[in-house]
Amino acid sequence: MEFDLLKRPDSTVVHVSLSPHEEILAEAGAMVAMSGHLQAETTLRKGKGGGILGGLKRMLAGESIFLSTFRSGNSPGDLYLAPKLMGDVCHVGIGSTGSALGGSGSGLVVQSTGYLASTPGVVVDLGFQGLKSFFSGESIFWLDISGDGVVFLSSFGAIYEIEVDGSYVVDTGHIVAFEKTLTFTVTKAGGSWLNAILGGEGLVMRFQGHGKLYCQTHNAGAFGQLVGSQLPAREA
Amino acid sequence: MKYDLRYNPAFATLFVELQPGERLTAEAGAMASMDGSLDFVTTFSGGLFTALLKRFFGGESLFVNTFHNPTSEPRTLVLTQANIGDIHHIKIKAGESICFQPGAYIAHMGGVTIQAQWAGFRSWIAGEGLFKLKIQGPPQGSGLVFFGAYGGITERRVQGDLIVDTGHLVAYSPQLKMQIKLAGGLLGSITSGEGLVNRLSGQGKIYLQSRSIGGLVKFLTPKLR
Amino acid sequence: MTVETYRIDHAPAYAGLTLQLKAGETMVVESGAMATMDSCITLKSKMKGGLLQGLGRMLGGESLFLSEFTAEGRPGQLYVCPGVPGDIEHYCLDGSRSLLIQSSGFVAARPTVTIDTQFQGMKGFFSGESLFLLRATGTGDIWFSSFGGILEVPVTGDYVVDTGYIVAFEDSLNYSVEMLGGLSLQGLRTGILGGDGLVCRFRGQGKVWIQTRRLHNLINFLEPFRPVKSSDSLTSGFSLLKFLGSFFR
Numbered sequence: 001m002e003f004d005l006l007k008r009p010d011s012t013v014v015h016v017s018l019s020p021h022e023e024i025l026a027e028a029g030a031m032v033a034m035s036g037h038l039q040a041e042t043t044l045r046k047g048k049g050g051g052i053l054g055g056l057k058r059m060l061a062g063e064s065i066f067l068s069t070f071r072s073g074n075s076p077g078d079l080y081l082a083p084k085l086m087g088d089v090c091h092v093g094i095g096s097t098g099s100a101l102g103g104s105g106s107g108l109v110v111q112s113t114g115y116l117a118s119t120p121g122v123v124v125d126l127g128f129q130g131l132k133s134f135f136s137g138e139s140i141f142w143l144d145i146s147g148d149g150v151v152f153l154s155s156f157g158a159i160y161e162i163e164v165d166g167s168y169v170v171d172t173g174h175i176v177a178f179e180k181t182l183t184f185t186v187t188k189a190g191g192s193w194l195n196a197i198l199g200g201e202g203l204v205m206r207f208q209g210h211g212k213l214y215c216q217t218h219n220a221g222a223f224g225q226l227v228g229s230q231l232p233a234r235e236a
Numbered sequence: 237m238k239y240d241l242r243y244n245p246a247f248a249t250l251f252v253e254l255q256p257g258e259r260l261t262a263e264a265g266a267m268a269s270m271d272g273s274l275d276f277v278t279t280f281s282g283g284l285f286t287a288l289l290k291r292f293f294g295g296e297s298l299f300v301n302t303f304h305n306p307t308s309e310p311r312t313l314v315l316t317q318a319n320i321g322d323i324h325h326i327k328i329k330a331g332e333s334i335c336f337q338p339g340a341y342i343a344h345m346g347g348v349t350i351q352a353q354w355a356g357f358r359s360w361i362a363g364e365g366l367f368k369l370k371i372q373g374p375p376q377g378s379g380l381v382f383f384g385a386y387g388g389i390t391e392r393r394v395q396g397d398l399i400v401d402t403g404h405l406v407a408y409s410p411q412l413k414m415q416i417k418l419a420g421g422l423l424g425s426i427t428s429g430e431g432l433v434n435r436l437s438g439q440g441k442i443y444l445q446s447r448s449i450g451g452l453v454k455f456l457t458p459k460l461r
Numbered sequence: 462m463t464v465e466t467y468r469i470d471h472a473p474a475y476a477g478l479t480l481q482l483k484a485g486e487t488m489v490v491e492s493g494a495m496a497t498m499d500s501c502i503t504l505k506s507k508m509k510g511g512l513l514q515g516l517g518r519m520l521g522g523e524s525l526f527l528s529e530f531t532a533e534g535r536p537g538q539l540y541v542c543p544g545v546p547g548d549i550e551h552y553c554l555d556g557s558r559s560l561l562i563q564s565s566g567f568v569a570a571r572p573t574v575t576i577d578t579q580f581q582g583m584k585g586f587f588s589g590e591s592l593f594l595l596r597a598t599g600t601g602d603i604w605f606s607s608f609g610g611i612l613e614v615p616v617t618g619d620y621v622v623d624t625g626y627i628v629a630f631e632d633s634l635n636y637s638v639e640m641l642g643g644l645s646l647q648g649l650r651t652g653i654l655g656g657d658g659l660v661c662r663f664r665g666q667g668k669v670w671i672q673t674r675r676l677h678n679l680i681n682f683l684e685p686f687r688p689v690k691s692s693d694s695l696t697s698g699f700s701l702l703k704f705l706g707s708f709f710r
Binding site for chain 1 (some may be wrong): 473474494544547548607609610612614619620621623626641662668669671672673674675678679681682683685686687688689690
């Protein structure tokens with residue numbers, strides 16, 4: 001399998017070339033165009049754990065994701081995958097593929113809207129223990145990425161990497177993914193609650209330790225509010 | 237302060253390196269990420285009354301944050317805007333000034349003053365707010381102002397007359413005269429979709445954005461449920 | 462038309478088109494797309510399909526309003542910007558084939574190009590009713606825009622494109638619309654546009670221009686941010702509180 005990231009950083013698409021009998025997993029709706037003979041199949045992946053009730057609870061909390069698998073069959077084929085919003089895509093190696101690509105290969109915690117696609121060896125689990133989604137108004141949940149292969153992350157805005165060595169603060173609307181080697185706390189920005197509410201910085205994640213952070217330059221919620229509030233009213 | 241504007245024009249973002257002891261003021265909400273040892277203080281921008289004026293009529297944020305580096309090493313700070321688009325910076329010297337449309341201001345450094353100024357009722361009808369933001373240079377030396385837009389920013393000199401769709405104007409020299417009028421007569425304006433335009437005259441500089449939120453809203457509205 | 466008579470800048474995300482008109486020259490432009498124009502340029506609006514038909518279709522969400530800009534007496538410059546972020550592409554029609562363009566992608570064209578909006582046979586090409594296909598025939602320059610970046614794909618066999626990503630294609634291609642079951646989302650929450658697996662299968666030889674983003678995704682994303690219609694005093698009270706609270710954002 002080969003891939004190419006085109007039209008960076010604002011309207012990035014991934015061009016994937018599949019050899020015969022290869023497949024790739026992507027969030028549903030990501031396919032732009034593909035060779036006519038590729039086979040597509042879409043399923044609903046739900047969060048694990050807690051038995052039936054746990055599964056239901058996660059579904060109600062919005063923790064579910066539609067994933068499509070694209071298979072090449074007997075002949076090679078190619079396809080274009082695009083994220084939902086304007087922005088960039090980057091690829092991260094997981095496991096031994098990651099180390100081979102020069103990275104740490106550490107597993108990642110990825111914000112649900114930040115996942116675009118991954119190769120079959122990557123394990124995508126819904127829900128990450130220890131981090132609840134309390135970002136008000138946004139049904140954001142977290143994906144636990146492990147295994148071996150390449151994962152494609154998408155962002156609203158451009159993606160920039162921060163190599164954390166000490167402590168680093170990121171506004172919650174700007175996080176795409178982070179390596180599991182980092183520890184974090186969710187806190188208010190600045191020194192006082194007044195700062196947090198009035199300063200508009202709201203909640204931030206403070207990361208400590210050593211590891212990589214993938215941040216996006218823009219906040220989808222802020223842009224959504226800017227445009228959406230000017231659109232005509234909708235039915236409740 | 238060292239700074240780097242990356243990802244122009246689509247997702248222009250300001251990557252700043254604050255030197256020990258340095259301060260930078262930015263509109264509330266502009267911080268995307270920053271080194272853990274930086275601190276910041278929230279204040280009303282321009283004093284409470286100006287801040288309220290700006291919020292009610294100018295569309296600007298009520299608050300600004302002043303970031304400070306209390307450590308002995310340079311620290312990084314990443315600033316962005318709610319809009320997705322270009323960011324430009326202007327160096328303003330003593331005696332110079334420039335006006336911004338609501339929402340354009342992002343951050344400044346070096347003693348420039350930011351005031352809310354009366355923009356006229358016509359400006360309000362055109363959807364541009366009753367007040368505009370006027371940035372004035374410091375008493376001496378020069379300051380730096382960062383502003384952003386929705387779309388790519390184009391700088392243009394006006395010499396004489398120019399007709400501009402109000403949604404595409406981002407910043408302009410205060411000495412330019414503005415006349416808000418209908419694009420093509422009443423029926424023409426409604427059917428052409430051009431609506432209100434601004435006729436600028438005089439000599440000065442303007443900054444245009446290649447998209448407008450109004451344009452996006454107009455584009456999407458018929459496609460919504 | 463030589464290259465100096467038009468310029469595209471801020472591509473690919475926020476492309477703007479600058480057109481240089483000679484004295485007396487006219488250009489047909491999508492209504493509402495003008496950003497700046499020299500004061501010697503006059504505007505005359507024109508509705509495709511006649512006045513009444515134009516209004517009727519406007520209510521149904523399907524419409525194309527065109528404006529004619531003419532440089533009176535002296536040359537003038539026109540700066541045209543589409544409504545959505547994206548790229549602008551130039552194509553020169555030479556009479557040998559027509560160009561089929563997604564309706565919201567039309568930016569500008571010379572008056573020698575005929576734009577046909579009553580193009581039959583393509584109902585249901587795009588999910589939702591407000592997008593349709595235009596056919597551009599004749600000779601001359603035409604400019605079309607995209608949502609996102611534009612990729613030109615030369616088709617030489619069997620190629621499938623999700624209809625939401627189609628910008629334009631040459632009519633030398635055979636095309637048919639299909640629903641690919643393997644792409645549709647079963648048990649999906651209603652109210653979401655798209656997700657029905659509607660694709661266009663192209664066969665033959667010709668060019669397809671695809672865009673790298675889809676409008677339905679933007680519309681679905683913005684939906685929760687829209688103000689909600691309030692029909693009673695309780696919700697009006699809430700709106701007032703929200704209004705006051707918005708000062709602290």
